[in-house]
Amino acid sequence: MESRQHVVLPPDRYPVTIITLRVDAGQNVQKDDVLGIYEYQGTVMVKDRESQQERPVQKRVKEELRSQWTGRIDKVAVQPGQTVTDPREPLAIVVEPCGHLIQVRGICATCGKDLSIGDYMGNDMTRATINMAHDALGVTVSRDVAEKLDKDTSERLLKERKLTLILDLDQTVVHATVDSTVREWKADPSNPNYPFLQDVHVFGIPHYQTHYVKLRPGTREFLADMNKIFEMHIYTMGSRAYANKIAEIIDPDRTLFKNRILSRDENLSRSFKSIQRLFPSDQSMVVVLDDRSDVWHWSPNLYKILPFTFFVGTGDINALPTDPPPAQRRPSLNAGGLNSGPDEKSDEVEEVEESQEVLAQLEDAQHHALEELEKNRPLQKLSEETEKDEETEPMNIDESRAGAEQATPTSVTQPPADHQGQSPRTQRRRPVLSENDRELDRVKQVLLDVHKMFYDVQDKEHAAPDVRKIMSQAKSEVLQGVKVVFSLVFPTNVDPSTQDLWLGAEHFGARCSLELTDDVTHVVTVEDCSKLMVVEATK
Template structure:
């Protein structure tokens, strides 16, 4: 995909500079390292600090493509690096990168030289939920954001970032929960120790009713098991949804495209979502964990929405991790206590 790139001079030039000669004409092809222009500048004589010398230098092109137009003329004074001096139509802008390689043309972008930093620096934004390897440029992030915004507007929805623990679920590893679920006959028959074998029989003679039975009916559970070739905790995680959660998610899905953002591991987040959203109809694969966000102490709305946050709402039981974001709706922590 070709794109016109506005190219400013590097900040390392001895500003102010005066353009003396444009070395490449509009319409010509440019290779990396070709001289774009020559300039003059004034500098103090190293042997006499009170005398000013006029010196000359050149600016070499850090990219390749076709020069489409100049924004500067011979004799013009350039005072800093904020103004683009020319436009180049590149065969590839390397806007999407994967571990140092351009995902569009396959070029290795990690090499740095005297022309400046490696071209890998042209893409620094992470937008993918499930990986940190894919990086995009600001221009590509803006393009993707526009597509997402158009889709949301067409479906008359906004975006909603949802925290898991203490916000929409309460998780525990207390084995007592499993014992009581077994006692109430709420575990698969193959795993039951037999305490609740009569729990499904009306009347259940001889069985003392557990006061937590109704509260335990919607509790889900899982083990993390094998992850990345190693054994995780071999304990059961018990997940109690916030009261009314299924109806809540169903109604919100009509108004929002929902994303999970948690400080838990990805393995944990995916297991929780299997419990509360088994068909993937609410969150899909839009799950961001600490494995991708890279922080155990803070969350950033820019990690998912780096360009425009005006259509984003956050629900979380903690405000401190969001550094006072105005998009946050803080909820009362969800805590479930057995009798």
């Protein structure tokens, strides 16, 4: 695929004067060939004869204009003696036989050239540094190609009247544990938690413990409905093996997500997620659904769902054992994307290399955390504590039986329990698990509203709106007119405006403060309300 390249000079050279030219239009050139000679006003260091110290001196400097590419001279845009002042104005245009715009691990996907081999001018791997793929095959593209792919995706979705939904897994639509107590309870019909565990999925991952996974109530119906108005992607901090296993459960026929699954193995960072990883140039049609806002830096694309906790005592098994410190920056509507310069791109490469170095340590830390979870068995401990408490609380057996029957999910058919031969203690055991989560019903309506608002604007203005502005506007109206004062909530050594509670309140339209004033409408504090500020607020 031919590629047109503009011959320009570094901005600090301008204005430049062309002295001579050595090429004409139609002539073939090699990389590093001299195209001409130019002159500019430069600064050189000259040693003073008396003081013997160097000082800067302005001087006319002549340099060679060299081609950075191999190809054909399509146009020579300057003449000898001409002075050029605009760094954006090309001095010449070179047409390459291949621009190496799509690469696979340093090999051009078009011409097959090994781009990792460079010279003093560098190599051509830097032409395609953007990874938009959901896998770890190493496919990278140039900025121009990334912009075209994003544009094509947006146009296709507009025709289908869809948006994009990036979906987290853990504690968003599933909850997982490695607590082996689940296996015992799942196989024991006499256990009061037995009815809630019959639809728990069990699978193993090489080098990891057995996983027990519970779908959030309403997940299948939610995904089926969202598939009608969204093109859905999975983005998880779980491993690729874990993500594939969950996808097999929630999308067995691969009609919902297809291959649109991104795991931590491809993300490389174990601390943060990035929309630009999948949509580097256009995030205006992307909605993110996740139970954590910090990993997204409070992106305006994010809708934060309440965490789903079914296995009591277990959190997110794929989160870092110790959460990273919150990012010390304010969230912004500017999504960034492809607006970074060459220096920023090199920083991104260094960050990836750095994360690779610590990846093994993080994997070891997670292995250790899962081993501790499996050994501690929090469900078993909680059950034992509950039984101890119940020993001091007399309970009518018939009431216990009725409560258990009411707690049994309607989707599970179970014969009446036979209590003959059981001790009173066994009969009155209460379940520690429950299925009363209905968060997806609420979130479904929110996402339906976002989709409707987006396409209402699209139909009215005949131009694609920005879902970030729609969501930000809707959020800001929730707590409009509310002023919240936080008391004893944040450590004294951190900036409260960077904390999740503060950021969340502001995102939903509230004003936040640490001082009690007459216009405060709400006080948020810890359980101990003896603090003077809280006492004053209640007067």
